[in-house]
Amino acid sequence: xxxxxxxxxxxxxxxxxxxxxxxxxxxxxxxxxxxxxxxxxxxxxxxxxxxxxxxxxxxxxxxxxxxxxxxxxxxxxxxxxxxxxxxxxxxxxxxxxxxxxxxxxxxxxxxxxxxxxxxxxxxxxxxxxxxxxxxxxxxxxxxxxxxxxxxxxxxxxxxxxxxxxxxxxxxxxxxxxxxxxxxxxxxxxxxxxxxxxxxxxxxxxxxxxxxxxxxxxxxxxxxxxxxxxxxxxxxxxxxxxxxxxxxxxxxxxxxxxxxxxxxx
Amino acid sequence: xxxxxxxxxxxxxxxxxxxxxxxxxxxxxxxxxxxxxxxxxxxxxxxxxxxxxxxxxxxxxxxxxxxxxxxxxxxxxxxxxxxxxxxxxxxxxxxxxxxxxxxxxxxxxxxxxxxxxxxxxxxxxxxxxxxxxxxxxxxxxxxxxxxxxxxxxxxxxxxxxxxxxxxxxxxxxxxxxxxxxxxxxxxxxxxxxxxxxxxxxxxxxxxxxxxxxxxxxxxxxxxxxxxxxxxxxxxxxxxxxxxxxxxxxxxxxxxxxxxxxxxxxxxxxxxxxxxxxxxxxxxxxxxxxxxxxxxxxxxxxxxxxxxxxxxxxxxxxxxxxxxxxxxxxxxxxxxxxx
Numbered sequence: 001x002x003x004x005x006x007x008x009x010x011x012x013x014x015x016x017x018x019x020x021x022x023x024x025x026x027x028x029x030x031x032x033x034x035x036x037x038x039x040x041x042x043x044x045x046x047x048x049x050x051x052x053x054x055x056x057x058x059x060x061x062x063x064x065x066x067x068x069x070x071x072x073x074x075x076x077x078x079x080x081x082x083x084x085x086x087x088x089x090x091x092x093x094x095x096x097x098x099x100x101x102x103x104x105x106x107x108x109x110x111x112x113x114x115x116x117x118x119x120x121x122x123x124x125x126x127x128x129x130x131x132x133x134x135x136x137x138x139x140x141x142x143x144x145x146x147x148x149x150x151x152x153x154x155x156x157x158x159x160x161x162x163x164x165x166x167x168x169x170x171x172x173x174x175x176x177x178x179x180x181x182x183x184x185x186x187x188x189x190x191x192x193x194x195x196x197x198x199x200x201x202x203x204x205x206x207x208x209x210x211x212x213x214x215x216x217x218x219x220x221x222x223x224x225x226x227x228x229x230x231x232x233x234x235x236x237x238x239x240x241x242x243x244x245x246x247x248x249x250x251x252x253x254x255x256x257x258x259x260x261x262x263x264x
Numbered sequence: 265x266x267x268x269x270x271x272x273x274x275x276x277x278x279x280x281x282x283x284x285x286x287x288x289x290x291x292x293x294x295x296x297x298x299x300x301x302x303x304x305x306x307x308x309x310x311x312x313x314x315x316x317x318x319x320x321x322x323x324x325x326x327x328x329x330x331x332x333x334x335x336x337x338x339x340x341x342x343x344x345x346x347x348x349x350x351x352x353x354x355x356x357x358x359x360x361x362x363x364x365x366x367x368x369x370x371x372x373x374x375x376x377x378x379x380x381x382x383x384x385x386x387x388x389x390x391x392x393x394x395x396x397x398x399x400x401x402x403x404x405x406x407x408x409x410x411x412x413x414x415x416x417x418x419x420x421x422x423x424x425x426x427x428x429x430x431x432x433x434x435x436x437x438x439x440x441x442x443x444x445x446x447x448x449x450x451x452x453x454x455x456x457x458x459x460x461x462x463x464x465x466x467x468x469x470x471x472x473x474x475x476x477x478x479x480x481x482x483x484x485x486x487x488x489x490x491x492x493x494x495x496x497x498x499x500x501x502x503x504x505x506x507x508x509x510x511x512x513x514x515x516x517x518x519x520x521x522x523x524x525x526x527x528x529x530x531x532x533x534x535x536x537x538x539x540x541x542x543x544x545x546x547x548x549x550x551x552x553x554x555x556x557x558x559x560x561x562x563x564x565x566x567x568x569x570x571x572x573x574x575x576x577x578x579x580x581x582x583x584x585x586x587x588x589x590x591x592x593x594x595x596x597x598x599x600x601x602x
Contacts, residue, residue: 010389018377097373099338102361261339
């Protein structure tokens with residue numbers, strides 16, 4: 001176990017070193033990502049400011065949902081980088097090479113082309129700080145919300161990783177999975193930045209059952225921000241994250257055994 | 265001595281969904297239950313002994329790569345068994361990978377943007393090679409493969425020949441028992457090819473590594489391999505030594521004989537070429553395919569007629585000034601097997 005952890009650290013470090021060979025590209029990418037992040041948040045802020053609270057959710061609360069989703073996603077995409085880009089490995093046959101290494105393919109894939117995401121991290125943290133500060137000043141929450149929130153971000157990253165992994169595993173049969181990823185990852189994550197009460201019940205069920213992104217931010221926030229249910233809710237979400245991860249890993253292993261490679 | 269690679273009744277079928285035509289073709293293909301089966305490898309069995317140097321050849325699409333991928337644990341076979349030093353690469357992929365060196369000529373396993381030496385550090389971690397052991401092996405490999413000249417250069421800036429040397433060294437860092445080389449000389453110039461071949465010879469001869477080589481370069485095979493396996497349409501069509509392959513195909517040796525002055529053929533004037541002749545006083549026959557005023561071109565199968573017997577007979581026709589013998593080209597032999 002320690003060996004895998006050390007190796008993962010070494011590979012991530014090399015990955016970042018490789019990327020730093022192109023410093024200009026990194027700086028430019030970070031600047032662009034910052035602009036996108038700011039624009040995205042401004043859009044939500046403008047809409048909410050115009051309409052005030054939506055279905056009983058205040059601006060600070062929506063900001064909270066937004067921030068937790070951003071941070072979970074940043075965590076997932078940083079530490080499991082190329083799981084999201086499996087399609088490239090399948091179409092070019094690059095996966096063959098990872099399979100000749102004496103390490104789990106998933107670990108190899110997770111540490112390839114790791115990208116630091118300072119813009120996303122900064123934006124997420126800033127919005128989270130602003131939201132928590134506002135809610136605390138209003139007396140809606142106390143400082144205990146902070147550790148709960150950190151826990152929610154981590155379990156959220158696990159859930160997003162599991163969804164990404166299961167989607168990627170479909171690629172072992174279909175090869176092309178870009179469209180599917182748009183549905184299970186991009187669109188779902190964007191939808192779950194808003195309180196799920198906004199949506200018709202079929203869509204809410206979809207975001208909780210079929211693709212459980214709702215458990216990343218919305219469900220934990222019911223307890224953390226609004227005191228509904230009880231602390232056990234956070235534990236239940238963590239348990240759910242573990243189950244979803246287990247299922248995704250099983251599916252991934254099964255998919256890998258069906259790997260067909262490409263012609264030479 | 266013992267078996268290093270054992271393959272028994274290996275099959276691989278690929279299932280590709282039948283592409284529908286007409287309306288909503290894409291979606292209907294997605295949900296189709298019809299598949300087209302392609303048999304890439306059919307019932308292949310062979311054994312490679314410890315210390316062997318075996319060439320694995322065949323035309324494009326014959327199933328070479330598919331076989332190699334099953335041997336390395338990349339692909340799961342549809343049926344049959346593979347054992348690398350007694351271990352099944354599909355049940356224990358990581359354990360086999362630890363004992364295996366793999367070089368794909370078309371791809372590098374090094375870290376593209378990092379200096380060459382960094383890749384070795386990472387690989388040493390991955391294969392659990394102790395630092396002292398790593399230094400010792402790199403010193404050895406560095407000398408044999410001349411790695412020092414590009415030690416600090418990022419891999420992407422290496423020439424193809426340098427990159428291939430660096431890649432081969434990478435595959436040997438963990439001292440594997442078996443080496444799989446997939447077209448290691450592809451695209452290299454003559455000098456680079458030669459230095460790689462020399463190194464592989466040393467590796468097999470002095471270090472006793474078992475090597476399986478696939479290539480389209482018949483000089484590689486002829487100069488390096490003790491045995492060849494030929495695969496065609498997914499089946500092994502030949503397995504044995506190169507000499508035996510030559511004999512089996514029986515391409516003729518061409519002998520050009522130049523006479524000093526005139527000579528006389530044992531047949532009447534104006535006989536039609538080619539002219540089939542029997543040897544005097546020995547078993548066998550040969551053919552004259554061309555005869556000019558001072559030269560005769562003879563084709564003979566070395567299995568059927570000994571060169572000395574032919575020359576003794578031809579010597580009776582006139583005074584021989586010069587002899588030139590041309591053995592069949594190995595590439596032509598292989599072409600016949602395909």
